Amino acid sequence: MKTNLNMKKRLESRESVLIGLILLFMAVMTITMPRFIHPSNLANILKDSSILIIVSLGQFLVILTGGIDLSVGSNIAFSGMAASLINQNNPELSPWIILVIGMAIGLGLGMINGSLVAFGKVPAIIATLGTMSVFRGFTFVISKGQWVTAHEMTDPFMNLPHGNFLGVPNLIWFAIFVVAAFFYFMRYTRSGREIYSIGGNKSAAVLVGVSEKKVQFLIFSISGLVSGMAGVLWAARYAAAVNEMATGFELQTVAACVLGGVSVAGGSGSVAGVLLGALFMGLLNNSMTMIRNMAFFQMLLQGLIVISAMTFNVVMERRQDKMLLNRRLA
Amino acid sequence: MSDNLVRQDRLIDEFSFKKRISRLFSSWEFILFLTLVGIFILFSFISPYFMDYFNLMNASLSFAEKSILALSMIFVILSGDIDISVASILALSSFAMGNASVKGAGSGTLVIIGLATGLAAGIVNGFLVTKIKIPSIAVTLATLSIFRGISQAILRDNAYTHYPLKFAYFGQGYIGNSVIPFEFVFFLVLAVLMGFILHKTTYGRKLYAIGNSASASRFSGINVDRIRFINFAVNGLFAGIAAVLLTSRIGSTRPNIATGWELEAITLVVLGGVAITGGKGNIFGVVIASLLVGYLKFGMALVNLSAKVMVITTGALLITAVLVPMLLEIAKAKQKLRSQRSELKLERKAS
Numbered sequence: 280m281k282t283n284l285n286m287k288k289r290l291e292s293r294e295s296v297l298i299g300l301i302l303l304f305m306a307v308m309t310i311t312m313p314r315f316i317h318p319s320n321l322a323n324i325l326k327d328s329s330i331l332i333i334v335s336l337g338q339f340l341v342i343l344t345g346g347i348d349l350s351v352g353s354n355i356a357f358s359g360m361a362a363s364l365i366n367q368n369n370p371e372l373s374p375w376i377i378l379v380i381g382m383a384i385g386l387g388l389g390m391i392n393g394s395l396v397a398f399g400k401v402p403a404i405i406a407t408l409g410t411m412s413v414f415r416g417f418t419f420v421i422s423k424g425q426w427v428t429a430h431e432m433t434d435p436f437m438n439l440p441h442g443n444f445l446g447v448p449n450l451i452w453f454a455i456f457v458v459a460a461f462f463y464f465m466r467y468t469r470s471g472r473e474i475y476s477i478g479g480n481k482s483a484a485v486l487v488g489v490s491e492k493k494v495q496f497l498i499f500s501i502s503g504l505v506s507g508m509a510g511v512l513w514a515a516r517y518a519a520a521v522n523e524m525a526t527g528f529e530l531q532t533v534a535a536c537v538l539g540g541v542s543v544a545g546g547s548g549s550v551a552g553v554l555l556g557a558l559f560m561g562l563l564n565n566s567m568t569m570i571r572n573m574a575f576f577q578m579l580l581q582g583l584i585v586i587s588a589m590t591f592n593v594v595m596e597r598r599q600d601k602m603l604l605n606r607r608l609a
Numbered sequence: 610m611s612d613n614l615v616r617q618d619r620l621i622d623e624f625s626f627k628k629r630i631s632r633l634f635s636s637w638e639f640i641l642f643l644t645l646v647g648i649f650i651l652f653s654f655i656s657p658y659f660m661d662y663f664n665l666m667n668a669s670l671s672f673a674e675k676s677i678l679a680l681s682m683i684f685v686i687l688s689g690d691i692d693i694s695v696a697s698i699l700a701l702s703s704f705a706m707g708n709a710s711v712k713g714a715g716s717g718t719l720v721i722i723g724l725a726t727g728l729a730a731g732i733v734n735g736f737l738v739t740k741i742k743i744p745s746i747a748v749t750l751a752t753l754s755i756f757r758g759i760s761q762a763i764l765r766d767n768a769y770t771h772y773p774l775k776f777a778y779f780g781q782g783y784i785g786n787s788v789i790p791f792e793f794v795f796f797l798v799l800a801v802l803m804g805f806i807l808h809k810t811t812y813g814r815k816l817y818a819i820g821n822s823a824s825a826s827r828f829s830g831i832n833v834d835r836i837r838f839i840n841f842a843v844n845g846l847f848a849g850i851a852a853v854l855l856t857s858r859i860g861s862t863r864p865n866i867a868t869g870w871e872l873e874a875i876t877l878v879v880l881g882g883v884a885i886t887g888g889k890g891n892i893f894g895v896v897i898a899s900l901l902v903g904y905l906k907f908g909m910a911l912v913n914l915s916a917k918v919m920v921i922t923t924g925a926l927l928i929t930a931v932l933v934p935m936l937l938e939i940a941k942a943k944q945k946l947r948s949q950r951s952e953l954k955l956e957r958k959a960s
Binding site for chain 1: 691693737741742743744746747748750751752753754755756757758759761762765766869872875879885886915917918920921923924925927928931932935936938939
């Protein structure tokens with residue numbers, strides 16, 4: 280019971296630290312660059328972060344079990360390209376149906392990863408490193424190396440992320456919906472709790488009857504599903520389906536997770552943490568495009584953030600363990 | 610007493626010539642070798658340019674650098690780790706050489722700078738994995754973007770293209786007046802060296818022990834973390850070697866140099882029969898796998914298959930190479946269980 284309280288306290292503090300960081304960052308940016316705080320820019324940051332939030336939550340589930348999904352970027356490219364091609368060839372088709380098809384494609388790709396890991400016993404990193412290049416390769420195959428550009432897309436399709444509902448852009452609604460769904464799923468459903476249990480202590484979870492195979496298949500499928508959704512939104516938002524789109528996006532999703540306090544060893548992390556981590560990454564990306572030549576530093580900075588966040592997590596965990604040990608000894 | 614004799618008989622049987630031969634023919638390396646021969650036969654029928662001594666030798670330039678990355682990757686994977694940052698180390702190393710070359714360094718200095726940069730980057734990985742104790746997947750995913758990020762931040766969208774004339778030998782030179790490229794010979798020399806360390810020294814034996822059980826090795830007095838640290842450092846050094854060769858061969862450095870090569874190196878190691886979970890594999894498999902993938906791609910290029918098809922092939926090869934042995938193992942385990950069950954039933958019936 281005490282451990283539980285302690286864990287909760289730690290997670291809460293992690294989230295408040297992140298909120299503090301975000302506010303501090305925004306304050307610094309506003310002072311150096313007043314146009315940063317302009318409502319249209321803030322809306323832009325939220326819109327930019329939305330897709331990252333959606334995909335990071337899928338990545339979160341995979342990392343929670345100690346795995347990793349390196350194929351999310353290629354999944355986004357394939358499903359985004361497929362959706363754009365469908366839209367180009369069938370302009371009368373409702374964008375919502377295209378969204379569903381895109382999600383189904385993403386789910387299918389995720390299920391391939393899931394089958395390899397759950398039933399083929401291929402380590403997650405190898406399976407997704409392989410499918411990362413396979414999916415990307417097939418993106419080129421279906422597009423024949425061509426782009427789908429804005430004038431080949433229909434207006435309703437491009438309105439899917441850009442339209443408004445109650446004054447809030449649809450893209451943000453999508454993110455809100457996904458966050459709510461994940462929050463409910465991870466906290467109140469049996470499958471969600473099983474994912475935590477496999478990540479926390481696999482052998483104990485298996486002993487009490489949790490199916491490891493089922494959980495692994497499930498998490499990669501979900502990661503694929505949200506990547507498919509993100510792919511359609513990505514293509515429609517930037518009004519272009521490019522073969523190279525979302526290259527390296529997997530690192531950003533991992534960054535959002537570890538910033539949000541998800542342990543790379545598995546077992547701990549929260550939806551709220553990942554949400555804040557993704558928001559922070561979105562904030563960072565946006566501000567980097569505002570400073571001249573900063574875009575070239577993006578890759579370096581992301582890597583540095585990931586490694587510092589992981590080091591921080593590990594040090595905190597170790598301190599936590601030592602505290603628990605001391606208490607037990609006392 | 611009789612029990613002992615039976616055991617001895619079995620031991621003799623195990624080492625008998627017949628058993629050894631049959632084991633050789635059913636080994637993974639032999640299957641790889643057959644596939645390699647098959648590829649040669651297939652492509653020599655498809656294209657008249659394939660079976661040409663000069664072409665075959667020159668084609669080795671296209672895979673020697675990747676295969677060198679694979680050689681040191683064996684050590685990392687054998688002891689249960691992984692390093693997906695090698696291609697980025699290569700980029701960083703190439704960037705450092707380009708930068709020094711602009712400032713007028715000679716080719717000897719360039720080589721030292723290239724190797725030192727690779728080694729330093731490998732040490733950073735090793736430090737983070739063994740001292741801070743972050744899983745190697747996570748560490749090298751981060752350093753993958755840090756190492757390449759450094760060269761991208763400084764080089765931006767420019768390129769270094771000025772290298773001393775002498776420097777070109779490493780990647781473009783041939784041995785004496787023959788048509789054998791220096792790179793290919795260098796790869797073979799390194800393969801012999803790494804094979805010796807792997808199969809003839811205690812260091813090599815320790816790698817297998819760690820891969821099979823890190824904790825058992827620790828309790829047997831092996832300094833596990835030191836060996837893992839050395840593995841990452843050597844892997845960085847080899848990425849530095851590959852950087853020297855590649856930079857010398859193409860004569861220019863861009864931030865996106867060698868993108869995706871970590872996939873190729875890991876594929877070679879895994880296809881060569883090294884278990885991705887660690888503890889199993891040998892150097893011959895990886896060398897044959899290097900030739901196999903190298904000449905498969907050469908043949909595919911000869912018949913005009915696009916680069917994208919090759920990327921798909923690499924990814925699919927990687928997955929199949931891991932998947933097939935795993936499925937075989939699962940099937941074997943199931944069969945064993947079944948036979949145990951039926952034995953149990955027979956015993957029960959007898960009693």
